[in-house]
Amino acid sequence: MVKEMLTGNYAAAWGARLSEVDYVPAFPITPQTEIIETLSQWINDGEMNAKFTNMDSEHSMITAAGTASATGARVFAATSSQGLLYGYEMLYNVTGWRVPLVLVNVSRGLSAPITLEPDHNDVLSARDSGFIQIHAETCQEVLDTILMAYRIAEDERVLLPVLINMDGFYLSFTRESVEIPDKDAVSRFLPEYNPKHAFFKASNPMSQGVAVLGGSVYSYFKYQVHLASLNALTVHNEVAVDFKRIFGRSYSAIEAFRMDDADYVIIMSNSFAVKGKSAVNKFREMGLKVGLLRLRLIRPFPYKELRRLLSGKRAVAVIDQNISPGAGGILFNYITTALYHEPDRPEAILSFIGGLGGKDISHTEFNHIVGEMGKSIEIGVVPETQLLYTKGDLEQINNLLNIAGKTSEGVERLRN
Amino acid sequence: MIKRIRFHGRGGQGMKTASRIVGTASFLEGFFAQDSPLYGAERRGAPMVAFTRLSKETILERGIIVSPDINMIADETLLGDKSANVLQGTWEGTITIINTHYPASHVKDTHGIVGEIVTLDITEIALNVIGEPVLSSAAAAVVCKLTGVITKSSLENAVIKELSSLNLKKETIQKNVQAALTCFDRIPEAHPRYRKPIKEAVNDEIVKLEYANPRIGTPSVYAKETTKLKKTGNWRLFRPVIDHEKCSRCRTCFVYCPHSCISIDEGDYPQIDYNNCKGCLTCFYECPKKVISKDREVKAW
Amino acid sequence: MSVKSVVYKKFKDISKDEHISPGTALCAGCGGLLALRLAYKVLGKNVVIVNAAGCFTLLSVYPYSPFSSSWMYTAMACAPAGAQGIRDALDILIKKGKLKSEENLKVVVLTGDGTANDIGLQSTSAAIYRGLDFYYFCYDNEAYSNTGFQMSSATPYGSRTSTSLPGEINPQGTAQKKKDLFEIWRAHKPPYLATVSPSDPVDLSNKFEKASKFKGPKLFIALSPCPPGWSFDSTNSVNIARLAVQTGIWPLKEAVYGEVKHTVIPKFKPVEEYLGTQNRYAHLFNPVKQVDVINNIKKDVEQYWKRYLEV
DSSP states (O other): OEEEEEEHHHHHHHHHHHTTOSEEEEOOOTTTHHHHHHHHHHHHTTSSOOEEEEOSSHHHHHHHHHHHHHHTOOBEEEEOHHHHHHTHHHHHHHHHHTOOOEEEEEEOOOSSSOOSSOOSHHHHTTTTSSOEEEEOSSHHHHHHHHHHHHHHHHSTTTOOOEEEEEETTTTTTOEEEEEEOOHHHHHHHSOOOOOSSSOOOTTSOOEESOBOOSHHHHHHHHHHHHHHHHHHHHHHHHHHHHHHHHHOOOOOSEEEESOTTOSEEEEEESTTHHHHHHHHHHHHHTTOOEEEEEEOEEESOOHHHHHHHHTTOSEEEEEESSOBTTTBOHHHHHHHHHHTTOTTOOSEEEEEEOOGGGOOOOHHHHHHHHHHHHHHHHHSOOOOOEEOOOHHHHHHHHHHHHHTTOSHHHHHHHHO | OEEEEEEEEEBTSOHHHHHHHHHHHHHHTTOEEEEEEEOOSOOBTSEEEEEEEEESSOOOOOSOOSSOSEEEEOOGGGGGOGGGOTTTTOOTTOEEEEESSSOHHHHHHHHTOOSEEEEEOHHHHHHHHTSSOOOHHHHHHHHHHHHSSOOHHHHHHHHHHHHHTTTOOHHHHHHHHHHHHHHHHHSOOOOOOOOOOOOOOOOOOOOOOOOOOHHHHSSOBOSOSOGGGGOGGGGOSEEEEEOTTTOOOOOHHHHHOTTSOEEEOTTSOEEEOTTTOOOOOHHHHHOTTOOEEEEEOOOOO | OOOOOOOOOSGGGSOSOOSBOSOOSSOTTOHHHHHHHHHHHHHOSSEEEEEOSSGGGGGSBTTOOOBSSEEEEOOSSOHHHHHHHHHHHHHHHHHTTSSOGGGOOEEEEEEEHHIIIIITHHHHHHHHHTTOOEEEEEEEOSSBTTTTOBOOTTOOTTOOBTTBOOOSSOTTSOOSOOOOHHHHHHTTOOSEEEEEOTTOHHHHHHHHHHHTTOOSEEEEEEEOOOIIIIIOOGGGHHHHHHHHHHTTSSOOEEEETTEEEESOOOOOOOHHHHHTTOGGGGGGTSSSOOHHHHHHHHHHHHHHHHHHHHO
8 A cells, every 4th residue: 555646537547457447448538638648558568457449539439448348348438528428329328238337537617618627517417327426526536436436336236337527627637645555455345347247258149238119128127227226325335334444444425524513514526525625614613503515426316315414404505516507506406306305304405506617616605605594594585596606707707708809898999 | 089090010011101091081071180100120021000090179199009999900910920919909899900801700700809890802902903012092991981980082182192292103193092992982881880988998007116137137138049939921922932843952042031031951952931031032033943933922820 | 462262152152050040120132131141151150240220220129139149239320439349358358368269259340331431430430440350241221221211421323312302403312422431441451341242142252251361350331222212122132232233333342451353343234224123213214214314323333444444
């Protein structure tokens, strides 16, 4: 066991390496590229006994990942943003094939307008595909989650691919101290993949991904994906126990931060949760009973656990780092669904959109959120979805609008 | 009043068009009407089904017709094809029409069909009048007559309208009209029937689907070479027959059979798998000695 | 590199073993199925087919399989990428000792012409570029037949499809000329590339046999007469394929590392003999004969062969 300063991308590559993956099909996209560059180098140098193939698109990459997994290999791939969407069709295919590959998504806002920094519309667009989804907060968690992901994916109660999310820039290009587990410890935790349901070999022909006709056949197989995903809740928790025993670090479906006596709860996900934790610490210093939940397991969605954690709280504020135009925050809906039948549910559940395209969420925003929670309880009216956008942000965009010749002032300047 | 009509045929016979002709004829007659085909994966030669509904009120139904008032079976061999399930939901109130040269009584007894049966050799009429085994107009005409509520002129207009939309030649359309009117006249008026209330639907129940190990719960197939269980031999309109006395054992028929239905026996003679031969007749056409004949398939079932 | 392996001389040389069982959902008289069946006889049973969406998707519909070997249904654009994944996985599993080498399989991509020429061209080009050791079998029925015969970029000039109907603006039907997929593929200089026709089983068998000697991409375009789409009687598939070859419309050829050789020199029957067998060309003859269009088709055939016969 060694500790090193690693970026999230490098940590992801280490996760794949320690999992002794057989195959890495690859296609570059910022901010993910460092993962495949690193793996390419290790494989080329003989440090990893795996096959690396440069593919022609993410659509081809996810296909090759899926068919290699269907052949019986342990497969790792990584993508981001537009890449995930370009391969979108195949996400549903590989879950239907029930192949246990692991795919890392490095979150990045979706075009148009094209941008580089993260929000979660990319990864959440895959939420109905059948992939297990785990969202990481730190570089360490990225590495650890990859090891856990193969255990979950290859479990016969699941046999679904896993999508692991890390934020572009905030994790992908950020170095922090990461413990790289021993190979021996990893082999005690993660046994070799031994496919029993899907493989290709001369002595045992099989047809995979076969077309079906008729709703009852389709429903049967489709619902199996749902049941398998639900099983992943139990399997995740079992795997987490094993992981803690061997590596000492503990992961749960939802991370609870200073929740014990909290009256007000902020819900976040991914790397920006650290900003929320910092805000919670400040509120606590002020004597405000604020806690934070970080959603780690997005699929299957941990409804029961969420309900248990939020029962008896006064107010909840969900910060969605994504936007479903015309509806609001995506995760907000699942959280309200979880609480509907809870008799002791919070009096107010507020929806905020923040961090789109990597926009910072500062203490100003957290102050506003906690203020809004208090006000909602006080007056008994819950506000509609709000965008966390400051005066400073507005000034900045106004300057840019001027330069772009989109304001009367700007147009005037262009004339002169 | 709602009349539910189900059409059974094989891909290429024209039952989708038949359902549309009846739909359009009903529409022209002033009824609310609805028609829809159900496509499977199968194509030309494979069983298919189409539906038409007509009513005096807005139709609050869609999709498959489980229990038809009129059941058109345009291909008699479908009666022997379990997967086609052409008699599903038929009851005492159903009029079943079968395209066959057999009399109704024979078919009724052979298949234990309930309700009224009308038989007519529609293929024969199509071959004579149109010159091809295309049954759409003729079959639609039989159905229209048996509804008791569609007039000859609506039928004629519907045939012209539907076939024109398929870009058929005027001459072909005229022949179809002729075939349709011939059939319309050939079929006696249906008895004005009192439609008994539908017998209580079989009460199915909701079950809880359990997780299955992915060896079971995935759409993969472990068994090999199982399509032969489908017995596509009932697609045949004509049966190729090899005259083994004159066969030169050149293997042309074997090599050119697209469907792997001709094998070479121990004596080096070709043998046809009639369970599955679809009757494409490539062998009949390609045989250099012309020792393969084709027989009209009338007793496939 | 010279490879001599002409082992098929007559019909009796063609294997009696079948690898696609009867009873599939494909149309009676499907020319593409015949070509695949004949190819399979040479490929043998240790094969995994990687299929793209198309008519042949319906070869295996749950719970049935016609094969004695394996099958993977991918999606329309990406069968060659699927083949890459399987090939790579087999290679690494064998290398790592996780799979015995006798468990190895030949990887065969199966797609229609729409996939090969349009939506799947990128992934095909990439697979050839990477030198993937695989077979590519394109059944070319010259349209999107599975969806009811719409125009693809393999649809020939002057033919009718449901999205290139002859009418006032385009009396000839399809206005574009068929994309030259053979030349597009040849530009990649794959080890082996050939056209085949179900009318010429001996030629087809020899080509698959010859291809087996090469490692890398081995690509085939099979003329696939389509009874419902081309609109002819199902008895006629082989005959129409034969006429395509004999008129010179469908050249039978191969290219080894890009060097082209024609394996059959046609008799140059008049193209009308071919066109007249199919209703997709009926508008060229009725109600008035579109002499210009027919002449254009003739000219293209003449120019094509002139170039090769001079060489």
